Amino acid sequence: MRTPLFTLILLAIAAALYLAFRVIGNDYLFFLGYVVLQYVVIATAWNILGGYCGYVNFGSAGFFAIGVYSTIFFYNIGQSPEDVFPEFMLAPMAWIFPLPLPVLIVLGGVFAGLIGLGMGYLTLRLRGVFFAIATLALAVVLETFIVNWSFVGGSRGAYVIPPESVPVFGTFIQYLFVLMLLLAVASLAAARLIERSRLGIGFATIRDDELAAEASGVPTLKLKLIATVLSGALFGMAGAPFPFYIGYVEPNSAFNLSYAVNAIAMPMIGGTTSWIGPMVGALILSTLQQIVTVTISSAVNLLITGLLLIGFVILAPNGLVGLWHHWTARRSNS
């Protein structure tokens, strides 16, 4: 299937989903759907570097938080431009600020992508393990900076007040939901496109044998940097609308370890070799998490996620997609 057609089909499914939710007319569905879709984007973002190139990123929470805090930064500028800009710039700035949410999402993606580029350049020339450890460190360094940066709220946190209603969509949560839906469609289409392009083949050579790839003339460092930037930018874009969703952000919630764990667990449980795996993993796992959080407790939900991650990497290394292929292959044989 060609990419434009595939994207159209995804968009049709997305539109059908949105209309169905509107017909049901319960705002809680949109709140729930937003979280699930956010995890679809996060899992896909992780998989571009982790699944396609084989480089583990433990710092997903850090990249996500870059998006979150870029939004808060620009939101705070929009709240009090007279503190930031000199007198003569106030008039043009009043015209620019407050920035609309889609612009904030793009900005979040740009910043997270740039940080990914910088960190990738420092560590990707080494063995993959060092990159993984450095990403762990990155999240903590960023958190330290945010805690000490009072303009974005520091450790006290920051409030973001979403508008009451939005034209066309009605309530603000519906607007957020549609944005996240489009972002999920875009990231799935991008992941599928990468998978089938020369870029994806290059990524696969890195995953399978980096030394051999390098020897055959694959520009491994360049490809790894591209993957890191793409993946980082998607994380940032997933994080950018989050302050508007939650209303109040403090470093602990933006850098929450559960993002890092889910970002790894979802692709691993779904299957890392294609775009379907992270999507399936994210849909199943985050729906399950929502149910468990509501019915039992959020600690139990995290425990289940961790146990599922361990169980799948030991017993089903190729995830649910791998199990499915295995099952269909056996059925067609008999």
Add this chain to the structure above:
Amino acid sequence: MQFDLLINAIIAGLMLGAFYAAVTAGISISFGMLDIVNIAHPGFIILGSYIAYIVNAQFGIDPIIVAILALPVFYALGALVYGIYFQSFERRGQDSLRGLAFFFGLLFVTEVGLILAFGVDYRSVGTSYVGGSITLGPMEFPLRMLVPAIVSLAMFAALQLFMSRTFIGRAVMAVSQDPQALELMAVDPTRIKRIAFSLAMATCAMAGAFLIVIQPVLPSSGREYIGRVFAICVLGGLGSLPGTLIAALLIGVIESIATTFYGPSWAPAVSFGLLLLTLAVRPSGLLGR
């Protein structure tokens, strides 16, 4: 006055560094020598802290003695974890991506398990020396830092002696360099790795007890040590125990000075900044091969 402050910051840093050396010793063995990226190590250290806490609260036994009694338990736990790791990943040649995810999952499950069992309150131990301190002129040695630091250095020295003097210790060094050559000497590399990994895990019992003597512990306390231990391990040079000790003392002192003069909220960034710098400039570390 400023000078006194500096002296005491350096002393506190050296004691902190000695404690960091105990925390990192296990990583230095498992990551540095065996190439097993056990990022769950800090999680097991917190487990050690909680075991010290439970026994101390129930029977009033000193946490460091509890840790020595718990050594065989952690050794067995290490053998178990290595067994699973070997069967599932190392033997299948899938140790990089999935092995990392496995240990990450272990870290997470340990933390959440402790949260479910003990809640998110700070836990601490009561010992006779927690409140006391020794004063020498302008210098002050709080005992809750000094006692763990001294025991930690003793443990570190014992480990270094074991690694350099005994047959098994030398075999561990050899397995990190050439497992095939070891096989030719009729030594089973898997057995050697299991012993070394279990030893690394056993150090968690000790480090956990030191930690809970030094400061109250939360289930999530382990996280701030992940980057720190790897920073120390990489800075010291992979697989070099003396390098680890030097790097641990160095990072302890730098962190302590940063805390004293710039405030504690900047301390975590110190070791991570150093880690990134080391990886970028000299990935083989101070005393690397």
